[in-house]
Amino acid sequence: MTDRAPLSERRIIEAAAAVADRGGLTAVSMRNVGKELGVEAMSLYHHVANKEALLDALADWVFSSIELPEIGAPWQEGMRRRAVSARDVLARHPWALTLIESRGNPGPALLRHHNAVIGCLRRDGFPVRLAAHAFSVIDAYIYGFVLTEQNLPFDTTTNPADFATEIAPPPADYPYLAELVTELITTPDYTFTAEFTYGLDLILTELENRLPTP
Known part of the structure; x- marks a missing residue:
């Protein structure tokens, strides 16, 4: 069994980032960051x-x-x-x-x-x-x-055609918006x-x- 790496400000910050990635900024507390590192919160105060x-x-x-x-x-x-x-x-x-x-x-x-x-x-x-x-x-x-x-409200890394189809407005009432939605639907390689x-x-x-x- 290897010894756990010593605490440092860098390790504490990276642990805080990991906590925020999972739970947002509201999850970042000295207790949660300490838990992420496997130490008591009081140990963090020597560095932060x-x-x-x-x-x-x-x-x-x-x-x-x-x-x-x-x-x-x-x-x-x-x-x-x-x-x-x-x-x-x-x-x-x-x-x-x-x-x-x-x-x-x-x-x-x-x-x-x-x-x-x-x-x-x-x-x-x-x-x-x-x-x-x-x-x-x-x-x-x-x-x-x-x-x-x-x-x-859709995955920006993929083609938003399905979502665009769902929200497609009536062309008679909103011709320019409908034109834009149609263009996105018919362009297979479009991504936001x-x-x-x-x-x-x-x-x-x-x-x-x-x-x-x-």
Whole structure:
């Protein structure tokens, strides 16, 4: 029988993430995290001050899981890779979006993340104000898309034709909506998830158009 790995802040945070994955943020408590690790809750306080500190660290863990754009690399590729990575992380952990939007104590991973995004834009020609606009609109798009995905009444990774058929409106009353539903039903390879990259490309293209001429 091997000895159990010693407690560390990293292990505690990862255990908290596992608890949240199964039961949501409301399930994250010092007792439940301790149970996840097979220890008493009091043992956690040697590494994490309290539950609020644990939630701050968990929010920072989310940002540490997102791929950072490389400062000095082409900005479009950096923003695209970062956006896709952020969307994937937030989709894997449905509680993460609520958490990162609610914490007011930025950790080192969040600060590195933000610095990398801004640095990638600035080093590739973005004025400070346009970099701020770009960061804001891209994140608003990522977060909004993830929130929509989490609340759709069908599996976003499969063809939503069956659901579309169920809700198909009368064409005589709602001709344009019925036209859209029909188009989705008759397009066998359509998935809602594909809308993410399409919309992201629209944003990146418009940002490119707004860059000042070198």
